[in-house]
Amino acid sequence: MQEKIIELKKQLDGRTDILLVAVSKTYPISAIEEAYKYGLTDFGENKVQELLEKIESTSLPINWHLIGHLQTNKVKYIIDKVKLIHSVDSIKLLAELERQAIKKNITVDVLLQINVAREESKYGFYVEEIEDALEYVQQLQKVNVKGLMTVAPFVKNAEENKDIFTRLYEIFIDISKQKRDNVNMDILSMGMSGDFAVAIKCGSNCIRVGSFIFGNRQ
Ligand SMILES: *Cc1c(COP(=O)(O)O)cnc(C)c1O
Numbered sequence: 001m002q003e004k005i006i007e008l009k010k011q012l013d014g015r016t017d018i019l020l021v022a023v024s025k026t027y028p029i030s031a032i033e034e035a036y037k038y039g040l041t042d043f044g045e046n047k048v049q050e051l052l053e054k055i056e057s058t059s060l061p062i063n064w065h066l067i068g069h070l071q072t073n074k075v076k077y078i079i080d081k082v083k084l085i086h087s088v089d090s091i092k093l094l095a096e097l098e099r100q101a102i103k104k105n106i107t108v109d110v111l112l113q114i115n116v117a118r119e120e121s122k123y124g125f126y127v128e129e130i131e132d133a134l135e136y137v138q139q140l141q142k143v144n145v146k147g148l149m150t151v152a153p154f155v156k157n158a159e160e161n162k163d164i165f166t167r168l169y170e171i172f173i174d175i176s177k178q179k180r181d182n183v184n185m186d187i188l189s190m191g192m193s194g195d196f197a198v199a200i201k202c203g204s205n206c207i208r209v210g211s212f213i214f215g216n217r218q
Contacts, residue, residue: 001031004213005038011197018200019187021065021086023210025050026217029057035213036060042083044208048074055081067149067208069123072096076103085110086149086189086208089123091136094143101142108142111149111189114171116164122151127171138181147187147206148172158195162202165190169203 012018021044024032032043032054041061045051046068055064063083070078070087075096078085088094088110101108112133115124125133137145150168152161168190176185191199193212200207211217 019206021208089113098140149189158198165202
């Protein structure tokens with residue numbers, strides 16, 4: 001694992017502004033602790049139950065990221081335990097995040113997940129739904145949108161996703177020029193093991209990398 005992390009850092013080429021989220025889903029806590037030892041501090045999980053079990057089973061001060069679809073009835077279990085929720089994909093979920101954040105008197109940082117390629121199989125707002133979501137967020141008290149996230153289509157050659165990544169980067173820049181309460185375009189979360197290099201070239205500043213670090217999942 002150490003060699004993989006060194007190789008990954010080398011590929012990032014000194015770009016300390018890029019947030020590396022190590023996607024640890026399906027891997028045991030021992031793998032997370034090993035990666036932490038090699039300097040990784042931010043870990044991403046896609047399932048609430050698995051995330052909670054991992055949080056329970058380590059004392060390391062890890063920054064946890066939820067990167068998978070979040071059901072509204074599970075918001076209350078994780079809202080005060082994660083640094084960032086990358087996968088906010090509906091107004092209904094924004095409403096529940098606000099409700100639970102008020103209840104706990106905390107603020108919650110989120111990204112809006114955008115289904116740029118309009119894939120039926122994927123969650124996320126369609127591009128034309130972003131405006132309504134941002135307008136909704138502007139009138140909330142406790143939810144901050146910190147940026148955008150996308151999961152690009154599965155392709156043989158990562159270059160095929162260039163247009164998708166570039167499209168989201170342009171939307172990210174457009175929104176960042178607007179002045180809106182509770183909205184700041186700080187984080188553009190795009191790029192995984194197979195396509196992070198392309199995503200970075202297209203403007204990503206947050207990559208979510210699992211199998212490249214930890215090896216193939218079962
Ligand atoms: C699993 C997952 C990743 C990481 O995928 P790898 O190909 O293992 O790097 C990134 N983002 C999301 C949303 C995921 O579910």
